[in-house]
Amino acid sequence: MELRLNNLTKQFGDFTAVDHVSLTMSSGVYGLLGVNGAGKTTLMRMICTLLRPTGGQILCGGRDIFKLDGDYRKILGYLPQDFGFYPEFTVKDYLLYVSALKGLRPAVAKRRVRELAEGVGLSKHLNKKMKKLSGGMKRRAGIAQAMLNDPKILVLDEPTAGLDPNERIRFRNLISELSEDRLVLLSTHIVSDVEYIANEILLMGEGKILHQGTADELIDSMPERVWKCRAEKSEVPALMKKYRVSNIRSEAHGAELRIISGEKPSTDAVPEEAALEDVFLYYFGEKGVDDSALI
Amino acid sequence: MLLYELKKVLGKTVNKVALLLLLAALVIVSTLAIGGVSYTEPDGSSISGMAAARQLEKVKKQWEGYITEDVLRAVIEANDAVNQSPEYQSDDVTENNMAYSRKQGFSDIREMLNQAFSDFQTYDYFRADSLSPEDAGAFYGKRAASLREWLDSEEMKDQFTENEKQYLIRHYEEMETPVYYTYADGWETLLTYTDTMIMLIVLITGFLVSGIFPGEFSLKADSVYFSSRFGRNRGVRAKIGAGILLISVIYWGTMLLYTGIMLFALGVGGGSCVIQTGLGGWKSFYNITFFQKYLLSVMGGYVGSLFILSLAMLISAKTRSAVLAVTVPFIVLFIPSFLSGVNPLTKVLGLLPDQLLQISSVINQFSLYELGGKVISSVPILLVLYSCLCVIIIPWTYQICHRIQDR
Numbered sequence: 001m002e003l004r005l006n007n008l009t010k011q012f013g014d015f016t017a018v019d020h021v022s023l024t025m026s027s028g029v030y031g032l033l034g035v036n037g038a039g040k041t042t043l044m045r046m047i048c049t050l051l052r053p054t055g056g057q058i059l060c061g062g063r064d065i066f067k068l069d070g071d072y073r074k075i076l077g078y079l080p081q082d083f084g085f086y087p088e089f090t091v092k093d094y095l096l097y098v099s100a101l102k103g104l105r106p107a108v109a110k111r112r113v114r115e116l117a118e119g120v121g122l123s124k125h126l127n128k129k130m131k132k133l134s135g136g137m138k139r140r141a142g143i144a145q146a147m148l149n150d151p152k153i154l155v156l157d158e159p160t161a162g163l164d165p166n167e168r169i170r171f172r173n174l175i176s177e178l179s180e181d182r183l184v185l186l187s188t189h190i191v192s193d194v195e196y197i198a199n200e201i202l203l204m205g206e207g208k209i210l211h212q213g214t215a216d217e218l219i220d221s222m223p224e225r226v227w228k229c230r231a232e233k234s235e236v237p238a239l240m241k242k243y244r245v246s247n248i249r250s251e252a253h254g255a256e257l258r259i260i261s262g263e264k265p266s267t268d269a270v271p272e273e274a275a276l277e278d279v280f281l282y283y284f285g286e287k288g289v290d291d292s293a294l295i
Numbered sequence: 296m297l298l299y300e301l302k303k304v305l306g307k308t309v310n311k312v313a314l315l316l317l318l319a320a321l322v323i324v325s326t327l328a329i330g331g332v333s334y335t336e337p338d339g340s341s342i343s344g345m346a347a348a349r350q351l352e353k354v355k356k357q358w359e360g361y362i363t364e365d366v367l368r369a370v371i372e373a374n375d376a377v378n379q380s381p382e383y384q385s386d387d388v389t390e391n392n393m394a395y396s397r398k399q400g401f402s403d404i405r406e407m408l409n410q411a412f413s414d415f416q417t418y419d420y421f422r423a424d425s426l427s428p429e430d431a432g433a434f435y436g437k438r439a440a441s442l443r444e445w446l447d448s449e450e451m452k453d454q455f456t457e458n459e460k461q462y463l464i465r466h467y468e469e470m471e472t473p474v475y476y477t478y479a480d481g482w483e484t485l486l487t488y489t490d491t492m493i494m495l496i497v498l499i500t501g502f503l504v505s506g507i508f509p510g511e512f513s514l515k516a517d518s519v520y521f522s523s524r525f526g527r528n529r530g531v532r533a534k535i536g537a538g539i540l541l542i543s544v545i546y547w548g549t550m551l552l553y554t555g556i557m558l559f560a561l562g563v564g565g566g567s568c569v570i571q572t573g574l575g576g577w578k579s580f581y582n583i584t585f586f587q588k589y590l591l592s593v594m595g596g597y598v599g600s601l602f603i604l605s606l607a608m609l610i611s612a613k614t615r616s617a618v619l620a621v622t623v624p625f626i627v628l629f630i631p632s633f634l635s636g637v638n639p640l641t642k643v644l645g646l647l648p649d650q651l652l653q654i655s656s657v658i659n660q661f662s663l664y665e666l667g668g669k670v671i672s673s674v675p676i677l678l679v680l681y682s683c684l685c686v687i688i689i690p691w692t693y694q695i696c697h698r699i700q701d702r
């Protein structure tokens with residue numbers, strides 16, 4: 001299954017949310033990494049035929065997805081960023097309802113609901129009302145509904161948002177399991193979400209795909225180096241102003257800093273191995289450091 | 296899918312409350328209507344409700360039959376006899392009531408005399424008292440004659456076209472005389488409150504159907520819904536189906552219950568009498584029976600509800616706002632009554648959808664339209680016009696939801 005984006009553009013009035021994106025994806029996990037407002041959700045909503053592009057095309061197996069219409073949505077699964085549901089429905093009713101919307105025959109639907117509830121760990125909660133689920137369980141129900149039709153294209157918009165670290169790791173593994181034999185497009189602004197499970201990472205900023213490649217390729221693409229150095233507490237603000245600082249650890253007499261820079265920031269600085277997080281910081285500046293990302 | 300749509304609607308607390316309110320409204324309206332029927336005993340005391348209806352039926356049945364000149368003469372004489380009695384002329388209220396008690400049997404026919412012999416645009420409750428038995432022969436002729444006189448009067452000169460005037464006179468003359476009379480209080484009371492009942496149904500059902508389309512958006516379940524294979528076609532059809540089903544089941548269920556209660560409590564007789572025998576019906580140009588008037592009222596009410604509530608659903612689909620949609624029935628029902636004083640608008644107001652919900656009063660008005668030289672009364676126009684508009688609105692709603700990506 002090949003999904004090809006051709007000069008895909010979406011404008012809201014004068015504002016360009018997605019800017020001439022061209023991309024080809026086949027099976028595997030694609031991690032769409034970008035800061036808030038980069039255009040990830042807009043891109044994904046177009047891929048899910050919920051928004052019509054202002055320009056460009058999305059082709060699935062060479063055919064326009066808006067022309068394929070129902071035939072395309074038949075192989076699509078989508079977990080939206082702000083995933084809503086029917087609070088009065090039980091988990092089982094909800095999943096059966098989405099199965100009906102996806103055109104599953106009742107007998108098949110029942111089987112799929114049972115299998116998926118097992119798979120995402122919701123078996124015990126099938127008869128609970130949706131409004132009584134915890135945030136993590138809701139996300140699981142969200143994944144389950146996206147998987148009901150065994151989609152060839154699975155779009156997950158920030159599936160790990162709001163989850164605690166344990167839950168996030170479990171979720172990552174779950175997605176990894178589900179990614180076999182299908183195209184998974186996963187968006188996040190948390191580097192560690194995609195660092196290990198994505199076969200290909202797409203860095204998105206201001207509506208454009210800035211860089212793409214495996215984690216290693218992206219790290220290699222960074223023209224600057226990562227340094228570790230010590231500094232007095234009083235020197236820290238000046239350093240932060242001058243360099244991109246990806247981490248600060250307070251110590252008894254001062255601080256240990258992780259700095260991204262082309263030149264050696266201080267005489268005692270030692271070069272460090274770059275990580276994907278540093279790449280993220282390099283391309284997205286200070287904005288890229290999100291407290292929640294530093295786990 | 297339809298079942299899930301219904302489940303969504305009926306699962307909401309607001310909607311359960313709305314349905315309970317409708318039930319309460321039904322009970323209150325029926326109680327008021329039945330309680331409003333009263334009978335005065337020969338001793339001057341009065342009773343009301345079902346027992347009163349049984350007594351009234353008994354005394355009115357004595358006057359059952361064709362209202363011929365002889366019958367009218369007898370009524371005028373009987374009325375006069377009561378008027379001459381010491382109880383009638385007494386200053387004591389109880390004694391007056393005792394006198395009235397003896398008029399109840401022919402009170403409906405006396406009422407027709409009042410209407411026939413008063414001036415066309417006025418009503419005089421005591422007109423029958425000043426009639427003499429010789430006047431009885433002029434009774435039926437008076438009806439068309441008063442109409443002619445009224446239409447020829449200076450103030451009416453430009454109100455109707457010549458064709459419309461001919462149409463009215465023709466219909467007046469087409470009424471078969473003598474008319475047949477029997478006790479019909481069950482139907483009359485039923486029809487008196489039909490409009491109120493229909494209006495309450497529409498306003499309350501508005502709450503139930505307004506949330507059907509905006510539901511996914513307010514819950515943020517729209518992305519999953521519309522990115523599914525069938526959300527945009529079968530799903531939307533299920534929504535429309537659920538809306539129409541709710542409107543129909545609530546409407547017919549409530550109306551049947553209401554009709555059943557009223558006819559059970561007040562009696563089923565008299566449905567085949569012409570509406571001219573009823574209070575205020577004398578001047579209607581529609582030559583139909585009470586039962587036919589009832590059918591027109593409930594059919595009109597149904598077409599009207601379907602139109603108004605489909606419009607509310609269309610607006611809810613377009614704006615994705617349930618609140619806005621809930622106001623639609625209120626606007627459609629109440630704005631015209633504010634404008635009713637504006638004379639140039641009369642013709643337009645007569646064709647607004649609120650008219651469909653009050654056919655039983657429209658039937659008593661001279662609401663006529665001339666199209667290409669042909670005169671048509673408003674009721675059939677309303678029925679056809681709004682049935683057609685429903686046929687347009689419903690697919691339109693479908694299109695709005697079907698092409699979600701272009702919003």
Ligand SMILES: Nc1ncnc2c1ncn2[C@@H]1O[C@H](COP(=O)(O)OP(=O)(O)OP(=O)(O)O)[C@@H](O)[C@H]1O
Nearest residue numbers: 012017034035036037038039040041042043081189
């Ligand atoms: N319907 C809309 N109308 C106008 N502007 C919009 C609309 N939807 C999105 N935008 C704008 O487009 C830009 C990209 O939004 P988008 O939601 O795609 O970003 P994102 O990468 O998903 O961000 P986040 O990480 O916060 O979810 C934002 O600046 C947003 O304000």
Ligand SMILES: [Mg+2]
Nearest residue numbers: 040041042081
């Ligand atoms: Mg987003």
